[in-house]
Amino acid sequence: MKLRLVLFLLLTAGAVLDVCGQQVPFERILNANKEPQNWLTYGGTLFNQRYSLLNQVTTDNVKNLELQWVLQVRAMDGITKFEATPLVVDGIMYVVKPPMPNYEVVALDAATGRIFWTYSYTPGEARTCCGRNSKGVAIQGDRLYLATIDTHLIAIDTKTGREIWNNKVESPATGTPSDYSFTLMPLVVKDKVILGPAGGEYGIRGYVAAFDAKTGNEKWRFHVIPEPGEPGHETWGGDSWTHGGGSIWTPGSYDPELNLTYWGTGNAGPDWNGDPRPGDNFYTCSVVALDADTGKIKWHYQFSPHDEFDYDSTQVPVLADIEWQGRQRKVMMWANRNGVFYVLDRATGEFLLGKPFVKVTWMNGFDAKGKPIRAVQTSTSGVLVYPGNQGGTNWYNPAFNPRTGLFYIPTWEDTSSVFTKSEQEFNAGTVFGGGRPTIPVGLTPLNTYARTEDEGYYGAIKAVDPQTGDIKWMYKMSQVTDSGVLTTATNLVFAGGREGYFFALDGRDGKLLWKAMLGGQVANGPITYAVNGKQYVSVAAGNGLFTFALR
Amino acid sequence: MNTLITALFALLFAQHAFTPEKISEGGQLFQSNCAGCHGSAGDQVPGVALMSGKFRRASADEDVARIIRNGIAGTTMQGFNFTDQQSGMVVAYLRSFAGNSASGDMPALGDAARGKQVFEGKGQCLSCHRVGENGSRVGPDLTSIGAPRRALVFFGPPAPAPTPAAIFQQLQRSLLDPDAEVAPANRTYRAVLKDGSAITGRLLNLDTFTIQLFDSKERLMTIPKSELREFTLQKSPMPSYRDKLTDQELSDLLAYLFSLKGQVKQ
Numbered sequence: 067m068k069l070r071l072v073l074f075l076l077l078t079a080g081a082v083l084d085v086c087g088q089q090v091p092f093e094r095i096l097n098a099n100k101e102p103q104n105w106l107t108y109g110g111t112l113f114n115q116r117y118s119l120l121n122q123v124t125t126d127n128v129k130n131l132e133l134q135w136v137l138q139v140r141a142m143d144g145i146t147k148f149e150a151t152p153l154v155v156d157g158i159m160y161v162v163k164p165p166m167p168n169y170e171v172v173a174l175d176a177a178t179g180r181i182f183w184t185y186s187y188t189p190g191e192a193r194t195c196c197g198r199n200s201k202g203v204a205i206q207g208d209r210l211y212l213a214t215i216d217t218h219l220i221a222i223d224t225k226t227g228r229e230i231w232n233n234k235v236e237s238p239a240t241g242t243p244s245d246y247s248f249t250l251m252p253l254v255v256k257d258k259v260i261l262g263p264a265g266g267e268y269g270i271r272g273y274v275a276a277f278d279a280k281t282g283n284e285k286w287r288f289h290v291i292p293e294p295g296e297p298g299h300e301t302w303g304g305d306s307w308t309h310g311g312g313s314i315w316t317p318g319s320y321d322p323e324l325n326l327t328y329w330g331t332g333n334a335g336p337d338w339n340g341d342p343r344p345g346d347n348f349y350t351c352s353v354v355a356l357d358a359d360t361g362k363i364k365w366h367y368q369f370s371p372h373d374e375f376d377y378d379s380t381q382v383p384v385l386a387d388i389e390w391q392g393r394q395r396k397v398m399m400w401a402n403r404n405g406v407f408y409v410l411d412r413a414t415g416e417f418l419l420g421k422p423f424v425k426v427t428w429m430n431g432f433d434a435k436g437k438p439i440r441a442v443q444t445s446t447s448g449v450l451v452y453p454g455n456q457g458g459t460n461w462y463n464p465a466f467n468p469r470t471g472l473f474y475i476p477t478w479e480d481t482s483s484v485f486t487k488s489e490q491e492f493n494a495g496t497v498f499g500g501g502r503p504t505i506p507v508g509l510t511p512l513n514t515y516a517r518t519e520d521e522g523y524y525g526a527i528k529a530v531d532p533q534t535g536d537i538k539w540m541y542k543m544s545q546v547t548d549s550g551v552l553t554t555a556t557n558l559v560f561a562g563g564r565e566g567y568f569f570a571l572d573g574r575d576g577k578l579l580w581k582a583m584l585g586g587q588v589a590n591g592p593i594t595y596a597v598n599g600k601q602y603v604s605v606a607a608g609n610g611l612f613t614f615a616l617r
Numbered sequence: 618m619n620t621l622i623t624a625l626f627a628l629l630f631a632q633h634a635f636t637p638e639k640i641s642e643g644g645q646l647f648q649s650n651c652a653g654c655h656g657s658a659g660d661q662v663p664g665v666a667l668m669s670g671k672f673r674r675a676s677a678d679e680d681v682a683r684i685i686r687n688g689i690a691g692t693t694m695q696g697f698n699f700t701d702q703q704s705g706m707v708v709a710y711l712r713s714f715a716g717n718s719a720s721g722d723m724p725a726l727g728d729a730a731r732g733k734q735v736f737e738g739k740g741q742c743l744s745c746h747r748v749g750e751n752g753s754r755v756g757p758d759l760t761s762i763g764a765p766r767r768a769l770v771f772f773g774p775p776a777p778a779p780t781p782a783a784i785f786q787q788l789q790r791s792l793l794d795p796d797a798e799v800a801p802a803n804r805t806y807r808a809v810l811k812d813g814s815a816i817t818g819r820l821l822n823l824d825t826f827t828i829q830l831f832d833s834k835e836r837l838m839t840i841p842k843s844e845l846r847e848f849t850l851q852k853s854p855m856p857s858y859r860d861k862l863t864d865q866e867l868s869d870l871l872a873y874l875f876s877l878k879g880q881v882k883q
Contacts, residue, residue, distance in 0.1 A: 143652040144652065145652075167654060191650065191697065191698060192650075193645075193646070193650070195645070267645075495700075495703065496642050496703075497642050497645050542825070543824075543825045544823060544824045544825045545824065545825075563825075565824040565825060567824070567825065567826075581826075
């Protein structure tokens with residue numbers, strides 16, 4: 067037994083020790099698609115397609131998946147969810163547990179679930195609208211990078227779990243420090259760690275900032291809201307720009323050929339009353355393309371100008387090099403919280419296509435330049451709008467499969483809110499909402515309530531053809547979903563939902579191939595990886611991370 | 618309407634006139650800063666139930682607010698860097714869960730003891746309902762039907778607890794017009810399976826693949842949706858007592874139902 071244990075540890079550690087010097091130099095992240103046994107970024111690669119080339123699990127044998135191990139986390143409060151995407155490097159998984167009350171970053175054996183080390187950090191005062199969430203740690207070299215709800219950026223040794231440095235990120239002049247929080251997985255580009263703050267309900271002024279991966283020193287900062295003298299400042303009135311929101315709470319993507327990093331930005335503030343901020347409110351509810359070395363903006367596209375419906379564009383940008391309508395193009399695909407699916411040219415920002423993927427009433431088509439034509443305004447007596455405040459989709463990641471050519475979106479169909487605006491002064495440290503939406507579908511981390519109607523709204527995984535925006539198939543669920551989607555070279559689509567099911571679909575037609583009841587809502591993006599030639603699929607549900615493989 | 622205004626006024630007065638928006642902000646502060654240890658329902662620390670006014674070292678609002686700002690030395694309760702206004706909003710949020718004692722336009726109640734006799738005798742209520750350990754489980758359990766239940770709200774201030782008058786009116790409506798408003802968990806459905814067999818019961822839950830029923834024989838059942846031929850909502854099996862009981866009997870019965878707060882002596 068003892069011998070077996072030692073042997074086992076040697077074998078597992080062997081892969082790590084093989085790599086002389088840095089464990090994960092940036093070249094490995096750049097070429098992550100060449101090592102599909104590992105999962106090195108939020109979406110698998112810097113293109114964030116959440117597409118895996120692993121092919122052991124197929125549409126024929128996926129029914130034979132069975133549970134291998136579970137990682138439990140502490141019971142969560144009424145709103146926090148297990149949102150973290152784990153990373154896997156050479157047989158070691160790195161995952162962060164939600165701070166209840168302390169963060170725990172664990173390194174574990176990806177084949178057995180046994181823990182090698184745990185790093186703990188207890189955050190200080192933090193104000194989060196929607197739970198003490200973390201979408202994961204990033205890796206580069208021999209370090210993991212954890213961004214926390216009290217705006218610390220922490221570097222952790224991948225082999226020992228020791229803290230290397232722990233920096234409080236300086237907060238901007240407006241707001242109070244605790245209005246800003248980090249809930250995203252940072253993005254590593256070359257020698258920099260890039261991130262931004264959540265806090266769109268607290269009157270922050272959002273930013274994307276890059277930090278030296280070695281020292282933690284800030285290298286550049288792009289303010290989502292332009293200051294006086296900068297282009298785009300005219301899209302704000304008075305001093306509204308100083309507390310206009312534009313939060314960042316999902317990771318960006320990176321195109322090495324263009325050296326551009328792409329980030330989706332959050333809602334303008336106050337959320338539900340645009341009167342104090344006349345204009346389009348650049349660059350909220352947008353995607354911004356930034357020079358990865360300087361943070362200078364190259365182009366932007368605004369999905370929801372002058373937003374009043376909380377339609378954050380905090381979705382992870384999905385990049386692909388595909389033939390689009392007969393021409394090879396560098397595209398970006400985007401299923402937005404506002405209910406519209408977009409294809410953009412990511413070299414120029416040119417609007418190529420926009421088409422609703424759920425019921426949408428806030429807009430009515432696009433003008434010649436691709437700007438949406440707004441159909442409704444909020445009012446003090448309330449206005450009914452589709453999709454509702456929580457959106458047609460949200461931060462949970464979509465996936466793109468180059469083999470099927472389809473883009474898979476976790477959707478909330480037929481949800482609406484009545485938006486009512488009210489006057490509100492900005493007061494640092496308090497909610498800056500300017501009104502209220504009705505939320506017919508609540509936010510709940512666990513499957514603790516009963517659903518007794520099968521009518522009205524529902525959740526669905528939808529497959530969209532990026533050539534046309536048409537929906538090719540839909541897998542309908544009784545309840546909505548906060549699950550991300552994973553797709554593989556064997557045409558599989560994995561996802562889950564609030565009911566607690568985790569399932570596999572045929573990516574070509576949406577047919578259900580396999581399911582497992584996990585007893586809590588799926589609220590992260592599934593990943594797949596391999597250890598010693600065996601493919602695993604891992605997903606978080608409720609208070610656990612569940613890992614499957616073929617029996 | 619008058620009831621609502623009275624209740625609202627009483628609520629505001631009790632909470633030092635914090636507006637619903639401020640109470641909502643207090644809720645956000647609480648859920649962001651306090652729920653990590655206390656739980657989102659404020660009852661995770663042993664011996665403390667913040668939403669029910671159960672504190673270990675405080676009773677007045679001012680004491681609670683001070684503890685929020687200063688913490689409790691020697692315990693894990695840290696002080697929070699809140700303004701007086703912010704700590705007051707958190708307290709107002711906690712207090713907003715307390716039952717409201719405003720009487721509104723509460724009508725005079727009948728005699729609960731006589732009402733119990735109607736309930737168990739002429740009304741035949743126990744043939745479907747249960748109180749404590751007596752009666753059937755097929756209909757809704759009435760053991761605490763007279764206690765206030767609060768609607769769940771996300772984003773925004775918690776719904777105020779219903780006033781006694783509102784509880785009374787709801788009971789009255791259920792007796793006289795039982796189909797007017799049936800809570801989702803109490804709705805009766807009839808399922809016809811593909812083999813032709815039929816099951817009637819309350820729909821407890823459903824998901825993408827299955828439905829969960831509590832049938833008329835007190836069985837907890839799951840039925841795969843794939844086996845369903847028909848699945849239809851039924852009228853409530855509860856009869857109207859409008860013409861079945863005298864006004865006095867109805868008044869007594871309401872008094873009895875109103876007295877059912879969850880503590881039932883056998």
